[in-house]
Amino acid sequence: MQDDPVDYDERFASGTGVNGAECVIERTWLLLPTGRVVATDPLGGRYDDLPAPFVQVVPPGRYRVDLLVMDGLIAAARLCVRDESAASWEEALPANLCDGGDAAAAGYDVNAGAGCFTDEETFRRLAEVSGSGWQLTLLEDLAWMRDGPTVIPRSEVDGSSGDEGDENVLVAFPSGEGDGTYRTLVGRTRGGEIACFVTDFLPHDA
Structure with missing residues (x-):
């Protein structure tokens, strides 16, 4: 585990970004049928090599997704599991990294200017x-x-x-200023339960 220098709870609660910039919060909901969370570029990957879900699993259910919008860009995206503050942070590691991959490579590559939260299934x-109807959508x-979510319904x-x-x-949501490699962190409560997943799209000191 690690203590992260960014207080994401404060940012999302106060609507304040880096260097005190004013932000707005956009919200929507996400159904996770299995609770095996995936964060990835939904448009830039190869579908014969699907991204692995995170080893941190949550109960199947419907969860809130918050987007922190700063200067018209998505600064961070949060999947809320519990309405409790995070007491500690850890890397959200895909299962393939824990099975012998390079943990230093944690984070996902964005090649199409977008990120997402979804379920492995x-x-x-x-x-x-x-066809590619959902991708075209x-x-x-x-x-x-550019400053809000777009969704794929279960239908x-x-x-x-x-x-x-x-x-x-x-x-899905635009990934900050565009392509790059972005890490996702897991916030845990003082009792060790998963409170949230946060993908950070902007430098902390930008």
Whole structure:
């Protein structure tokens, strides 16, 4: 575990970014059918080599996603698991790194200017969908939505309808100033429970 110099709880609570810059918070919801969280570039990857989920697993359920928007850019994205402050922080490590990979390489590469939170099962099923309709939807939405989320509903994955089909199973967002490698951190409560996942898109001292 590590203590992170950035107080993400304060940033998201106060709407304050680096160097005291004023921020706004955009919120939406995400359904995690298995609780195996994936953070990745939803448009720039190879679907014959899917990103591994994080070793930190949460109960299946519906969770809030907060976006910290600073100067029209997404500064950070947070997947909220519990409405409790984080007492400590650790790297969110994909399972393949823990199985012998290089932990120093933690973080995901962005090649299409976007990041996302989703579930391992959802991303695998989206990769199996014939055609690229869901990718085109994300690409079109992200082209004009530079300071907010765009989502893929469950109906795009399994054809469900009604309220269940409207549940968001992937939440995407522009990645700060664009392409790069971005790490995701896990915040834990004093009792050791997972409070949140945070992907940081801007330098701490920018």
